[in-house]
Amino acid sequence: MGELLKLCDVTKLYKTSEGKEAVGVQHVSFTVDEGEFISIIGPSGCGKSTLLRCIAGFEKINDGNIYLDGTLIKKPGPDRFMIFQGLDQLFPWLTLKQNIAFAMKAVKAVKSDEIMQRAQNNLELVGLSGFGDYYPYQLSGGMKQRASIARALSVGPKVLLMDEPFGSLDAFSRKAMHHMLLKVWNKTKVTIIFVTHDIEEAIDLSDRIIAFAPGCILADIKNPLERPRVRETALYRNFFSELNGIFETNFKGIDLEFERLSAKKAKLISV
Amino acid sequence: MRRLFSKVFFILTVACIWEAVKAIGGYSDLLLPGVMSILRSLWLERIQIFHMTLFSLQIIGIGLLVAIVLAICATILAFSGRIFSEIITDVLAILHPLPGIAILPIAILWFGIGTKSILFVIIFSAVWPLINHFYTGFRSIPANQLEVGRNLGLSGLKLGRDIMLPASFPHILGGIRTGWARAWQASVAAELVFGAAGGNGGLGWFLYKKRFMMETPGVFAGMLVIVLIGIAVEYIVFTWVEINTVRKWKTIIN
Incomplete structure (x- = not known):
């Protein structure tokens, strides 16, 4: 399996409404292999x-480059x-x-007489x-997210970018969604980048975990656990503590106010 | 069936109260005509009313259509640059509160007395609420839906037609409703002020003539027709569209 996605020194700056510069992402580099399931926590x-x-x-990033299959990424694409x-x-x-069907028609990837069958x-x-x-x-909420995943897969993406996709669901449906997602991943072999703030969710799902602190990568760790992952084992708890420890040591001196300067919540302006 | 029954009952009740008020107050037909004399006038003038209604509907239809096209253009413009959106917001703030009828003197100056002036007043009255609703609608589209559209590689007019239009449809429908009402108001008001040229007029002209000749039952008959058309369009056109779109999708509450 070769390298699919490559981020080189990516920087993205934001401005607060008062004009102060806030960092979104700073000098981030990493690669993702084809078929890999990685989590960013x-x-x-x-x-x-x-x-x-x-x-x-x-x-639009301020600095650095992002390549998909060797091609520079400039704008959104299927x-x-x-x-x-949401x-x-x-x-x-x-x-x-x-x-x-709408998604498939929009990207014109599928012949029109096959669209309905493919949708099914x-x-x-x-x-x-x-x-x-x-x-x-x-x-229900879970069914909506399932349908969104089905729609995303219908256009045959190389990478599925999942931004806390199960964050609005209750613990029970989340569990079912994890099960479904792993099944889909096994079947389609699509590469997945999964963003979450739930450490256990990341351990359950991914091959590799990137721990992210304000703007930069703290750690990039291969998941040592065999699938399926059982939360009650000692190995699981150890790995959990290791990840948790990374955040506890790194977040000691950081002002909590800064954490709230999320691009979404503070209405930051892209620069 | 029960709903139809309750509506008939409501109309009969209003008619009874109307007659009671007339009887108790002892008003003459000139001040408050009875229900029967209004209906009689409606019947006697049916051919004239029919032609004038057609005229009104035609001119309002054209005016509303032009106003909708203009509003769509303005909304697209407002989305194509920050400067345009500011200009349109300002123009809206200045011209939206201005009653359409207030520009009638200017319209007469520019287009003379006649259909053109009335059409101008109708377009002017309808276009501002339309822009307001369309623009608000486009801005209240869920960001996620727009980004799914961009993710699929859609942009510009395609994004507008396939995603922004249906996503903002509750607002668009609201705008067309308001625009339709404003267009009616404007057409009647304009004809009431200066009548019509060459005997070619709508229901406003009918009201004007009846008032001029002190035929009060005819004035009420004309008003009744306007009300009936309003009800018919609401229940036949707008409700039908609503049931088949936003109510079906539950993007508005029933």
Whole structure:
């Protein structure tokens, strides 16, 4: 498996509304292999979502380069598909099947007579086979996120960018979503970059974990645990403590106010 | 069936109260005509009313259509640059509160007495609320939906047509409702002020003539027609559109 995504010295700056410069992401470099499942973890406002948005092409970066398969990323494209935390990312005026068909038509990747069949296959993949004709409002939060994943996969992305996709769900449906996501990943072999602030979620899911602190990488660690991961084992707890320790030592002197300067919450202006 | 029944009952009740007020107050037909004389006038003038209604609907339809096209252009412009959005916000603040009828003198100066002036007043009255609703609607689209669109490689007019338009549809429908009402108000008001040229006028002209000839039942008959058209359009056109779009998608509360 070769290298798929490469970030070189990526910097993204923001301005607060008073004109002060705040760092979103600073001098970040790492690579992601094809088929890899990596998690980026860190507290709210540490820039991990910003980093994901830079990879997606939603944000113009101030410095550095991001390459996908050797090509420089300049703008959003269906080869990197984003799944958001919000439960409003499906188009409410289309049924699930139509949502997926819309995406496929927009990227013109699929022949028109195959679209409906492909949409159905994608719904089956995420466990929503009987719900193709439902409108988004008729679904639970978990089902909406499943449908969003089905839609994302339908355009055949090289990387799935997931920004706390299960953050709005309760613990029970989150567990089911983890199960489904791993199944989908095994089947499609799609590369996944998963942003979360939940350390256990990251351990359960990913091959590799990047610990992120305000603007930069604290640690880049391979997950040593065998799949499926069982939270009750000593190895699991040890790994959890190791990751947790990274944040505790690194976050001691950091002003909590700074953490709140999240791009989303403080309405920072991109510079 | 029950709903139809309750509506008929409501209308009969209003008619009874109307007659009671007339009887108790002892008002003449000139001040407050009875229900029957209004209906009689409606029947006697049915051909004239029919033609004038058609005229009104035609001119309002054209005016509203032009206003919608202008509003769409203005909204697209407002989204294509910060300067434009500021200009449009300012223009809206200046011209939206101005009653359409207030520019009638200018319209007459520019276009003379006739259909063109009325059309101008209608467009002027409808275009501001339309821009206001469209612009607000476009700005209240969930960011996630727009970004999914961008993620799919959509931009510009395609993004506007395929995502922004349906996503802001509750506001767009609201705008067209307001625009329609404003257009009606403007057309009637304009004809009430200066009448019509060449005997070619709408329901406002009808009201003007009836008032001029002191035929009060005819004035009420004209008003009744305006109200009935309003109800018909609301229940047949707008409600139908709503049921098949925003109510079906539950993007508005029933």
